Amino acid sequence: MQHQETNTISGKELGNQIQVEVTDQIKKLKLIPGLAVVLIGNDPASERYVSIKQKAALNVGIVIHVYRLNEAVTEEEVLQTIDWLNKDKEVHAILIQLPLPNHLDEDKIIAAMDPKKDVDGFHPENIKAFLADSSLFAPGLVMGIIQLIAATNEPLPGKQAVIVAKSEEFTKTLEHALEPFEITSTLVHPDAPELLEKVHTADIIITAVGKPHWLTQDMIREGAIIIDVGTKDVSGKITGDVDLSCWNTASWISPVPGGVGPMTVAMLLKHTVLLARLSTEQNKN
Template identity: 40%
Template sequence: MNIDGKNVSLKRKDEIKQKIQQLQNEGKRIPKLVVILVGNNQASQVYVRNKEKACAYVGMLSEIMRLDESVLEDELIQVIERLNHDETVDGILVQLPLPQHIHEEKILDLIDPKKDVDGFHPINVAKLFLGQDGLVPCTPQGMMVLLDEIHYDLTGKEVVVVGRSNIVGKPVSLLCLQRNATVTIAHSRTENLKEVCQRADVLIAAIGQAKFFTKDYVKPGAVVLDVGMDRDENDKLCGDVDYQDVKDIVSYITPVPGGIGPMTIAMLLENTLKAYYNREE
């Protein structure tokens, strides 16, 4: 059965919309997200447009700062420092990837952790590791919300995460551990990957290879969360999982598109609202 991320994300956005409406009715300041887009990466432009639309839908203030591909690292640093000190800004997001002459890690580390709505700052990463309350990366958080939606209890379940990125693989592993799952992180160098995946009650596919996971990798009745955003042989959007091959043997699966993608943006809005509340307290 499909887990409808589109529908769940709309539900969450409507809840945020009501909260912002309430703030407006009380004459309070409205939460604001600033997205910094450097250069002309086509995919990044689409993502940023979607974020802008989502902010408009819920009534959140948003600003897109478009900087030239040739912007100097020092200039970008100045922009971030100015936003860190701007009391009207609650969330700062630097759209990745950045041009090669700019050090991504250095830039992300400069964002005020209280405004780091992507959840990538070392302080927020440490809070996640320690099980403390912080801003959690949006895609992993979205996956937890989808599991809640199908009332899936991870306690004692075997979760296999294929992919070890700082954006998805590692943080989702920690979130599953917090929910008492037994977690295996697999990756491109894992031996007997097929056998490892076949053990999974929940398989999280996050390797960025189109239709890599066929039914030979999946235990019948498993829940499959597909984080991939790939293009197939016909240039159609698809995930890391061969959906047609797998859909009849799993209990639940997130489709691509319409699964985890919409959730990422909904969680970004939730993080911005959370950052706002934390700063207003």
């Protein structure tokens, strides 16, 4: 059987377009959007991601401050920092860089943020609001994935999507975000016995496992669209879930790096501007 050529869904190109739009929006605003990033510990991958976000924010005209906390910081100290940022009127958006050290309760720390400053959109109140009304603020990661799928220009209604991930918040919000496109989603845990069967019949595979190259050519159907959300630092190189062999069978793949990563950064900038605008409108009323 002759294999089709796989197309790249370039998050870099799409992300650059969004950054141009964001720069224009900031020029029209009567204020400078402020973003605070809380970085705990010195995980090399987190350091790299924060550095990318800093550079992108400065490029578009967002003031970004990184608050670095020691690996051994107490939960109380983290919560105090968040409380202080919640009250700072010049901070319109807060990002907690994940993952956190094991001794910290991730859910508790995310829930401590003012929902109106939660730029990632994973505060429980924001997830609840989005699940009730999909026209509202969706998590940046989820919106980035949706835009990558839409960028294929493939007819999407009726397609079957399989989301392979462990995080319930992520899978639930992504499933909800796919509904307006009339895409049917199935959520599969990476350890589920039915994983291979579900993946093999899927039109769209969204993998967020963080296990390098686990998804191979023999596991997917011809013409599948694959969005690779999984990232792992392998000897200093960012590697995704998707094996190179899939490039002979899939119709579209978002690569790692250069796919979901740049889109997530672009959505972070876009959402920072949105939160800044909403806070200004709120202060007027």
